[in-house]
Amino acid sequence: MKKCIITLLVVVGLVSCDKKEEGDFADYLVATPITMSLEDFKNSVDIVAPRPINESGKIYVYENYIFVNDKYKGVHVIDNSDPASPQKVSFIKIAGNVDISIKGNFLYADSLTDLMVLDISEINAIRIVNRLEDVLRDNIVWPIADIYEYDGIDYENEILVGWDVKIESRLISEVNNRFDDQIFLAEAVNDVQVGQGGSLARFKIVNDYLYAVDSHTINVFDISDLENPRDLEDVYAGFDIETIFNRGNNLFLGSMRGMYIYDISSPATPTFISEFQHGTACDPVVVDGDYAYVTLRGGNNCGATESGLFIVDISDLTSPVLATSYAMDEPYGLGIKDNKLFICDGKSGLKIYDKTDIENLVSLNHYENIITFDVIPMNESLIMIGDEILHQYRYLDNDIELISSMNLN
Known part of the structure; x- marks a missing residue:
């Protein structure tokens, strides 16, 4: 992380400086902390009426409902009984929330370092049934930014619940003088119905276990008693972990450094199998057959300068190797349905490929x-989130067709 931020700040400063005639200022991504009192945080979970979304995050599907994360604020609940006309049901306020997972009508959500359990069996009367405190010990999510404005936080009485990121013009000399402080802060399924998340998920339920990854750890929970998860021993898994994907008895972790593969034959104690290194970039991973599909997004504080799709041969899990790669613009999530590969390429839109021949x-x-x-490729439809809009498509033989677009604002 330290090396990553140094590289980005120097590059941004030099490039932006060349663009300004006076040569003294440059544009930086500045992250300002969102805080609340400790007392308010402990009482911050509530179910309220639907409201406009602030910043759309991850999506999750369970039965006839779609859950859309509102970054750091909570979860929007949407009735999708009629995909052509989805309807907002409620908003679950959860301070510091970015991920959820659902099994058997129990919703598990992070609230910074706490794990919340909610009963959603009555969707119009959602209940909070449990709160496990300080079990997600390294779960603070750091945004992509050049500068983190952390001065002025009262750590004894306040808690950091998120970040507001904006582009601001700053004196290059002042930014250079604060490198050291900036760097140190940054370091600082069985017969019960289980929902489905997208490729950017950090929560994954496999049978009676919930796996939640943070920057370097797999947090393991026994959820055989759905209302009362048991916090088991954490498993150290590497650095800069961002996403988790499951196939059979294996977990595939996407990180800024590469892809880690873990064996969960003994589900309470994930065991390292191998890793595939791709340099430094932000990425999720999905797996189909003998291949793992990894998108790498450059041009940010992950360190990479180029973006692309990497297809990795995992026929031998102990020795994954790169099969081929394709250039992309700014890819985020991806998904697979049969031979169709869907890639969310940020501002460049949705790209759909036939992956029958990975070399072509x-x-x-x-x-x-x-x-x-x-995206989440369901059996009957494709669900996609982007720019505060929820899109749904039906599959065609060699394409997709729009069913509906729901503005979440």
């Missing part, structure tokens, strides 16, 4: 006029 991906369509973040 065939473009089926490119929806260019939308901003995309993540």
Whole structure:
């Protein structure tokens, strides 16, 4: 993380400086902390009426409902009984929330370092049934930014619940003088129905266990008693972990450094199998057959300068190797349905490929006029989130067709 931030700040400063005639200022991504009192944080979970979304995050599907994360603020509940006309039901206020997972009508959500358990069996009368405090010990999510304005936080009485990131013009000399302080802060399924998240998820339920990854740890919970999860021993898993994907008895962790593969044959104690290193970039991973599909997003504080799709041969789990790669613009989430590969390429839209021959991906369509973040390929439809809009598509033989677009504002 230290090396990553140094590289980005120097590059941004030099590039932006060249663009300004006076040569003294540059544009930086500045993250300002969002805080609340400790007392308010402990009483911050509530179920309220639907409201406009502030910043759309991850999506999750359970039965006829779609859950959309409102970054650091909570979860929007949407009735999707009629995909052509989805309806907002409620908003679950959860301070510091970015991830959820659901099994058997129990919703598990992070609230910074706490794990919340909610009963959603009555969707119009959701109940909080449990709160496990300080079990997600390294769960603070750091945004992509050049500068973190952390001065002025009263750590004895306040808690950091999120970040507001904006582009601001700053004196290059002042930014350079604060490198050291900035760097140290940054270091600082069985017969019960289980929902489905997108490729950017950090929560994953496999049978009677919930796996929640933070920057370097797999947090393991026994949820055989759905209302009362048991916090088990954490497993150290590497550095800069961002996402988790499951296939059979294996977990695939996407990190800024590469992909880690873990064996969960003994589910309470995930065991390291191997890793695939790809340098330094932000990425999720999905797996299909003998291949793992990894998107790498450059041009940010992850360190990479180029973006792309990496296809990794995992036929031998102990020795994953790169099979091929393709250039992308700014990819985020991705998903697979049969031979269709869906890639959310940020502002470049949704790209659809036939992946029958991985050495020669065939473009089926490119929806260019939308901003995309993540997708969930369901059996009957594709669900996608991006730019505060929820899109749903039906599958065609060699394409998809829009069912509805719901503005969440």
